Amino acid sequence: MKALRIALIVLRIGLGGLFVYAGIQKFIPKPPRPQTEASVEVPPHVAKIKAYIGGLKQTDYFWPMLGVAEIVGGILLLSQFLALLGAVILVPVTLNIFLFHAFLEPHDTGELIMTALYLLGNLAVIAWYYPRLKPIFLNFKTIY
Structure with a gap:
């Protein structure tokens, strides 16, 4: 059990650092x-x-919004108490990254495996904290 907790901490730090870095990169202008x-x-x-990427950048809002979501989700993953919120925020981001590589770069097996691991890692964090999420989705007394 202790090994799983350590693995979860390493996973959270790895994913959090990755997404903070990726989010910051969205705001650094690249030379033409x-x-x-x-x-x-x-x-x-x-x-x-x-x-696809050009369309996201040309909207003038989506690329920066994606960067902010990655930074916020990454910082929350790095935190001690809000990691579940960070993982939930990053589910659509990691799913989209995986599907991007699955549909637009299916021949690049290394990238596809790496992005699948990002998604699975994010889902693993959510699965670990599932007991905290369960009352939110399965508490029918609040509905009626």
Whole structure:
């Protein structure tokens, strides 16, 4: 049991640090890439990825909002008492990251496995704290 608690702490610190770092990266401007020749054919999956990420950035709100969600969720995962809230906040983020790689980069097995581990790690944190969540979803007395 003690080993599971230590593993959970390591998992929370790892995921929390990863998402804080990823969220901060969303606010750091990247230098523009040099234009390539128009005759170079872009693979179809790369064109879909560029269109997807480009669309998220062009809304002018979603990319920063995603960064804030990652930072807040990561900080909450790093905290002692609010890790469950951080894991719940990050479920849609980790699910979307996994599905992004599953549908747009299915040939990159390493990335797919890594993002599946992020999702499974996040779900493991929620499963550990499930007894705290159970009354929220299964307390029918508050409904009637």
